[in-house]
Amino acid sequence: MSLGAPLLVIGRTGQLARALVQAGGNRVTALGRPAVDLTNTDSIKAALAQYRPALVINAAAYTAVDAAEKDEMAAKALNTTGPGNLAALCAEQNVPLIHISTDYVFDGTRNGPYREGDTPSPLGVYGRTKRAGEEAVRLHNSRHIIVRTAWVHSSIGKNFVKTMLDLARDRDDIRVVADQYGNPTYAPHLAAALLQMATHILGNEDFTGWGIYHLAGTGRTNWADFAKEVFAISATLGGPHAGVTPIPSTDYPTPAPRPANSCLHCDKAHKAFGIAMADWHEGAKACVEALLAQA
DSSP, X not given: OOOSSOEEEEOSSSHHHHHHHHHHGGGEEEEOTTTOOTTOHHHHHHHHHHHOOSEXXXXXXXXXXXXXXXXXXXXXXXXXXXXXXXXXXXXXXXXXXXXXXXXXXXXXXXXSOBOTTSOOOOOSHHHHHHHHHHHHHHHHOSSEEXXXXXXXXXXXXXXXXXXXXXXXXXXXXXXXXXXXXXXXEEHHHHHHHHHHHHHHHHTOTTOOOOEEEEOOOBSOEEHHHHHHHHHHHHHHTTOOOOEEEEEOGGGSOOSSOOOSBOOBOOHHHHHHHOOOOOBHHHHHHHHHHHHHHHO
């Protein structure tokens, strides 16, 4: 996709950052630590001065949900303080910012998918620091878009699809939680949507649709059924697969509580930007195919 203007991505090695670079071509530059450290304002200033981006996407975050429970300071630095720093410095240069947030800002008690206007109530440190990061971005840069997404996976990094395929190489059956529901989101699909969003913003001088949007794979599932789909796809391609035993969350305790329902309603982004996110099954198939091609 041709953006017609330089775009700077904060974060370099993560799933989304790499998908953005692949989709955006030479108009996208991705910088991570040490080149850009969200806790170091001098590094942010230097990057903005050097690259003079028309728009910035912040894809950097502390995403280790369970580890955050014991390292709140590190999570806060990357998820709250850092985005605030970035937003303020972008505002000084009149640069719009797209900041990536999470479905985990919600507590999961709602029946049905969450809309952008629903009140956040995060359950753990990760969700709380990401929610505080949203507020920091909103406070420091009026020209902001906050994008909440969910259950991101791709052919790189650590994610659910890769973990399931790795486990299936050694196990005949895998116990997977079946009472947590959400929207699996394939990173390249999310990247394409974000670039569509950026192109729209940069192509409309009078754009006023700043605020929060949800972008996630279409359709809902739970982790156990997600695993079953991954294994069904892999089996047809001659890859590793295993049986799945659905279990309740109480049988798989984690340091950080997870929302039982973190499904996101994405109609607002469709109406504002014409974005139609692909069905999560399509993303799962593309992800498995890409992972098996690497094996």
